[in-house]
C-alpha cells in the first residue's frame with residue numbers, strides 16, 4: 323500500500339520515511355503525487371490541525387493520507403507559540419520566527435520548552451489512527467547547529483544533550499516529538 327504525506331516539507335518526509343518506510347511500499351509527498359492542497363490550519367490543538375490536513379487531502383486521493391502538526395510550547399510564554407508556531411512572526415519564515423522567539427525571551431531565565439506533535443493517518447475506507455509525541459528541552463540564547471529546520475537550532479534537547487540542529491537525523495528521530503508520535507502510530511498499526 324502507498325502512503326501520501328500531507329506535506330511538502332522534505333525534512334518531515336525524510337523523518338517519516340525513516341520510521342514508517344518499512345510499513346508502506348512507497349511514501350509520497352504532495353508534490354510527488356501532483357496534489358496542491360494548503361488548507362487553513364485554524365484548529366485549537368495540534369490534533370485538530372493534523373485532522374484538517376488529512377481530511378482536506380483525502381478528498382483529492384484514494385491513497386491513505388498521513389498528516390502531522392507540530393508546535394513549540396514555551397513555558398515562560400504560557401505555551402506560545404503553540405499552534406501558531408508557523409506564523410509566530412506573522413508568516414511562514416523560520417528565521418523570523420526564531421528571531422521573534424529570542425526577542426520575547428531576552429530577559430527570561432525560565433527557558434523550559436517542549437515540542438508537541440500530533441499525527442493522523444486516514445485510510446480511504448474512513449479508518450483513522452492518531453498518535454502524539456513530545457520532546458522536552460530549553461531555548462538557548464543563540465542558535466547552535468546547522469542541521470534540521472524550524473526552531474531546531476534554538477532547542478536544546480535534554481535527552482541528547484545538544485540542540486536538534488546539532489543532532490544527526492537518527493539522533494533527533496530517536497527522541498523527537500515527531501519521532502515519538504510516529505513510533506506510537508507505528509505501534510498502533512502493528513496491533514491493527
Ligand code: IMP
Pocket residue numbers: 331390391392393394407408409416419470471472473474486498500
Ligand atoms: P507545521 O507542523 O509544519 O505546521 O510546523 C509548525 C512550525 O513548527 C513551523 O514553524 C515549523 O518550522 C516548526 N517545526 C515543525 N517541526 C519542527 C521540528 O521538528 N523542529 C523544529 N521546528 C519544527
